[in-house]
């Protein structure tokens with residue numbers, strides 16, 4: 001029975017995408033991070049931004065931020081270790097729409113202590129590309 005716990009410790013080595021799509025990273029957010037593929041929906045962009053956070057890819061986070069609200073630069077807090085993403089609600093943001101929002105819960109650890117971040121993120125399309133506009137914490 002102790003083997004079960006052993007296996008669980010190895011799951012982060014399996015190459016699965018951090019956005020929890022169930023796909024391997026190379027066939028998921030990697031394509032967006034490299035710029036080979038553009039996000040088709042607000043949800044896809046949201047997932048790729050979460051992955052970028054887990055991988056410390058600040059460059060991608062800045063580039064996928066709407067020019068109206070984009071920070072000049074972004075520093076990723078390296079003590080934050082992202083451990084999970086759960087999508088709660090998606091409204092609009094489809095392939096034929098220009099605005100949308102995604103409510104999600106992301107979990108992370110700092111020095112072994114777990115936290116959760118709940119946010120309703122807004123996305124807007126500009127010249128055919130999806131961008132993160134802003135987010136608010138419910139409650």
Ligand SMILES: [Zn+2]
Nearest residue numbers: 017019028029
């Ligand atoms: Zn992904």
